Amino acid sequence: MQSIKVGLLGFGTIGTGVVRVFQQNQDLLASRLGASLELVRIADLDTTTDRGVQLVPGLLTDDAQGLLNDPDIQIVIELIGGYEPARTFVLQAIRNGKHVVTANKALLAMHGEEIFRAAEEAGVNVMFEAAVGGGIPVISAIKENLGANNFSALYGILNGTCNYILTQMDEDGADFSNVLADAQQQGYAETDPTFDVEGIDTAHKLALLISLCFGINVDFNQIYTEGISKVTAIDIAFARDFGYKLKLLAIGKRDGDRVEARVHPTMVPIGYPLSTISGVFNSVRLVGDFSGPVMLSGYGAGMDATASAVMGDVIAAARDQLSDSGARVPALGCPQAQLIPCEIKPMDQVVTAYYLRFTVKDNPGVLAQIAGILGKYEISIESMIQPHRHEAEAVPIVFMTHESEERNVIAALAEIDKLDVIQEETLLIRVEENLE
Amino acid sequence: MQSIKVGLLGFGTIGTGVVRVFQQNQDLLASRLGASLELVRIADLDTTTDRGVQLVPGLLTDDAQGLLNDPDIQIVIELIGGYEPARTFVLQAIRNGKHVVTANKALLAMHGEEIFRAAEEAGVNVMFEAAVGGGIPVISAIKENLGANNFSALYGILNGTCNYILTQMDEDGADFSNVLADAQQQGYAETDPTFDVEGIDTAHKLALLISLCFGINVDFNQIYTEGISKVTAIDIAFARDFGYKLKLLAIGKRDGDRVEARVHPTMVPIGYPLSTISGVFNSVRLVGDFSGPVMLSGYGAGMDATASAVMGDVIAAARDQLSDSGARVPALGCPQAQLIPCEIKPMDQVVTAYYLRFTVKDNPGVLAQIAGILGKYEISIESMIQPHRHEAEAVPIVFMTHESEERNVIAALAEIDKLDVIQEETLLIRVEENLE
Numbered sequence: 001m002q003s004i005k006v007g008l009l010g011f012g013t014i015g016t017g018v019v020r021v022f023q024q025n026q027d028l029l030a031s032r033l034g035a036s037l038e039l040v041r042i043a044d045l046d047t048t049t050d051r052g053v054q055l056v057p058g059l060l061t062d063d064a065q066g067l068l069n070d071p072d073i074q075i076v077i078e079l080i081g082g083y084e085p086a087r088t089f090v091l092q093a094i095r096n097g098k099h100v101v102t103a104n105k106a107l108l109a110m111h112g113e114e115i116f117r118a119a120e121e122a123g124v125n126v127m128f129e130a131a132v133g134g135g136i137p138v139i140s141a142i143k144e145n146l147g148a149n150n151f152s153a154l155y156g157i158l159n160g161t162c163n164y165i166l167t168q169m170d171e172d173g174a175d176f177s178n179v180l181a182d183a184q185q186q187g188y189a190e191t192d193p194t195f196d197v198e199g200i201d202t203a204h205k206l207a208l209l210i211s212l213c214f215g216i217n218v219d220f221n222q223i224y225t226e227g228i229s230k231v232t233a234i235d236i237a238f239a240r241d242f243g244y245k246l247k248l249l250a251i252g253k254r255d256g257d258r259v260e261a262r263v264h265p266t267m268v269p270i271g272y273p274l275s276t277i278s279g280v281f282n283s284v285r286l287v288g289d290f291s292g293p294v295m296l297s298g299y300g301a302g303m304d305a306t307a308s309a310v311m312g313d314v315i316a317a318a319r320d321q322l323s324d325s326g327a328r329v330p331a332l333g334c335p336q337a338q339l340i341p342c343e344i345k346p347m348d349q350v351v352t353a354y355y356l357r358f359t360v361k362d363n364p365g366v367l368a369q370i371a372g373i374l375g376k377y378e379i380s381i382e383s384m385i386q387p388h389r390h391e392a393e394a395v396p397i398v399f400m401t402h403e404s405e406e407r408n409v410i411a412a413l414a415e416i417d418k419l420d421v422i423q424e425e426t427l428l429i430r431v432e433e434n435l436e
Numbered sequence: 437m438q439s440i441k442v443g444l445l446g447f448g449t450i451g452t453g454v455v456r457v458f459q460q461n462q463d464l465l466a467s468r469l470g471a472s473l474e475l476v477r478i479a480d481l482d483t484t485t486d487r488g489v490q491l492v493p494g495l496l497t498d499d500a501q502g503l504l505n506d507p508d509i510q511i512v513i514e515l516i517g518g519y520e521p522a523r524t525f526v527l528q529a530i531r532n533g534k535h536v537v538t539a540n541k542a543l544l545a546m547h548g549e550e551i552f553r554a555a556e557e558a559g560v561n562v563m564f565e566a567a568v569g570g571g572i573p574v575i576s577a578i579k580e581n582l583g584a585n586n587f588s589a590l591y592g593i594l595n596g597t598c599n600y601i602l603t604q605m606d607e608d609g610a611d612f613s614n615v616l617a618d619a620q621q622q623g624y625a626e627t628d629p630t631f632d633v634e635g636i637d638t639a640h641k642l643a644l645l646i647s648l649c650f651g652i653n654v655d656f657n658q659i660y661t662e663g664i665s666k667v668t669a670i671d672i673a674f675a676r677d678f679g680y681k682l683k684l685l686a687i688g689k690r691d692g693d694r695v696e697a698r699v700h701p702t703m704v705p706i707g708y709p710l711s712t713i714s715g716v717f718n719s720v721r722l723v724g725d726f727s728g729p730v731m732l733s734g735y736g737a738g739m740d741a742t743a744s745a746v747m748g749d750v751i752a753a754a755r756d757q758l759s760d761s762g763a764r765v766p767a768l769g770c771p772q773a774q775l776i777p778c779e780i781k782p783m784d785q786v787v788t789a790y791y792l793r794f795t796v797k798d799n800p801g802v803l804a805q806i807a808g809i810l811g812k813y814e815i816s817i818e819s820m821i822q823p824h825r826h827e828a829e830a831v832p833i834v835f836m837t838h839e840s841e842e843r844n845v846i847a848a849l850a851e852i853d854k855l856d857v858i859q860e861e862t863l864l865i866r867v868e869e870n871l872e
Contacts, residue, residue: 276709
């Protein structure tokens with residue numbers, strides 16, 4: 001029986017999950033491949049902490065160079081995370097002719113072009129199914145199974161921490177900071193949650209999905225990114241009254257030669273499939289011209305689900321190795337030379353509907369003042385709720401608008417927020433009515 | 437630029453969809469592959485009907501043999517359907533060293549072993565993503581992305597006709613025969629709907645999914661198959677009262693050395709994700725030991741969605757051709773020699789919960805008689821509804837049981853149905869409480 005040899009860089013949580021798959025499902029892997037799949041080396045600076053898995057002596061070292069230069073190793077799994085030394089190690093593995101499997105979305109969102117080009121030149125794979133949507137096979141779906149489709153749109157719930165927080169806020173009526181503290185205690189949120197709650201992690205994943213769906217090179221910095229830290233329980237309750245759930249949505253849409261790429265809290269109609277994805281689950285909805293909408297859901301993070309995705313890629317790389325097919329599927333689904341530079345539509349030109357929560361001194365005439373300014377900027381109002389009347393206190397007035405251009409809304413709010421009756425900066429949440 | 441040449445057998449609805457993908461998305465296909473993908477021949481006995489697509493003269497012939505023996509053609513798409521001549525043509529294409537892409541679940545459920553063995557011997561692919569779940573990439577998910585998982589269970593809504601009928605019955609309170617007639621008129625059901633409504637199509641698909649998930653050869657005839665033709669609007673209304681939706685579910689479960697494989701109307705808890713799949717949509721939920729539950733949803737049928745899946749396979753076969761990798765992924769996800777013969781658990785040993793609708797002459801003591809017999813067979817009752825009381829008329833009494841062994845339930849019903857007070861054969865619908 002042939003043997004495929006694998007090296008693992010990074011022995012943290014997901015690395016431990018990967019080791020568990022190798023140990024627990026060794027026979028299954030061998031039967032799938034008709035060859036044995038062996039984890040022959042693990043490199044991590046920390047060689048002493050007990051990760052709860054038994055290792056044969058000598059398997060774990062702190063010598064990454066030894067692993068990267070071991071000619072027996074055909075596949076390198078990178079689970080270090082972050083930019084460096086991950087970038088250097090990945091490029092080195094590629095130059096040494098090894099397939100690379102990684103879960104590192106930050107690295108690929110920032111240095112993908114360099115890494116994918118290097119892989120193409122070396123004729124090896126860089127696979128990253130685990131980088132988006134944990135155990136959900138969305139990357140392969142786009143570049144392989146649905147590869148014959150021109151995609152018009154993709155919508156994703158891509159961060160389990162945010163979805164967990166929003167679900168808890170919805171269910172308990174609790175405020176962001178309380179739920180975040182809870183989530184941190186339960187291990188669903190990091191000690192420094194910025195990357196997750198400010199939408200950066202979601203934007204990294206969207207950058208990859210957009211490149212794949214639309215066959216373009218994306219400048220990550222052009223993706224509009226807004227997190228959930230300003231959302232309040234009041235807004236979630238209003239959303240429900242209007243018939244919506246609040247989700248941190250990653251949105252990619254083709255619009256002629258341009259592409260919309262944005263991450264922000266979004267009101268999604270109750271009953272629309274993405275509205276039913278709750279807790280730590282992730283989901284991606286892809287809209288192809290022939291497939292129609294295809295939705296994939298599952299655990300978006302966690303040791304085991306992510307390890308499942310990593311090992312799916314390892315199986316694919318091993319099959320390439322066994323069939324001597326080099327890099328059979330390009331990293332982004334088409335050769336680098338076929339990728340089109342593509343303009344991201346500036347956020348202020350995006351057209352969508354809006355939820356606007358004004359905080360006002362409640363006196364007669366306020367409504368007319370606000371509505372007047374909205375009208376001046378051609379923002380038409382679909383509905384309005386003015387729930388309480390406590391003379392002289394700050395109270396919310398909520399408007400749902402019809403579709404409007406973002407720059408008009410921003411300009412109108414700037415003018416409205418200067419009014420004497422406005423007590424706080426107005427809160428804006430985008431509303432997606434026309435989800436496919 | 438290299439060119440991959442494709443032949444199409446069968447120019448019906450899905451064949452027409454495939455031709456449309458070739459025409460409409462030619463540039464996309466070329467950019468994905470870095471090679472051109474050419475449809476060079478279509479064979480169909482009917483060469484005259486206008487399918488609404490323009491063909492270059494000479495492309496369409498009635499000469500299947502010419503196509504099968506054309507040495508330039510590297511990939512053959514089989515969309516004839518049925519057993520013969522599809523089987524003979526597929527085997528011939530394989531022997532001639534061509535990759536085969538098919539949507540023919542009936543053929544593969546009955547003759548899969550013969551075809552897959554022939555393909556393995558010839559070193560070519562037999563790909564059939566379009567055979568299950570239309571445009572949903574479930575086959576690849578099992579044998580590639582989730583390939584490192586041991587699966588404990590799979591649940592599928594796999595027939596759009598049945599799901600459409602059940603959804604309409606639920607929404608309109610209409611009866612089966614009326615909704616079926618409507619569905620036929622709208623093109624959602626065939627003139628002879630037996631294959632769909634009696635669950636046979638779903639069982640064909642389940643046979644394939646079970647082979648893939650559990651790495652076994654399945655005898656299709658051992659799959660318990662019950663359709664939806666006996667379901668009434670009353671049962672759907674009762675299901676709702678008890679907190680369930682009624683779905684035609686395909687269920688595969690590992691149980692030690694054996695596998696449960698069954699297709700039947702099933703009550704699914706409202707709120708459980710599969711309960712939200714309505715109309716012509718299909719969905720599959722796979723439960724892996726590392727991935728946890730992964731759910732894939734989309735159009736389960738239709739010209740375009742099915743063509744999308746066919747062309748996804750064509751892309752994969754073309755990539756194998758371009759990288760000279762032969763049959764890189766075995767048809768069932770592992771080499772034929774690795775497949776384990778596996779016993780299907782006999783239906784009478786299955787343990788599940790039950791909805792039992794008795795039709796009785798309503799007089800005092802009926803309930804006690806029924807409950808007594810259920811008790812004798814160790815069937816414990818979870819809840820009961822006895823909605824109407826019209827002395828001397830036939831009225832329904834509905835029981836929901838706790839989990840019981842099927843043979844006990846069958847024996848109890850045989851005894852109960854002999855009682856004088858029973859007016860009609862008792863209706864049994866299985867209830868899945870413990871869906872993962």
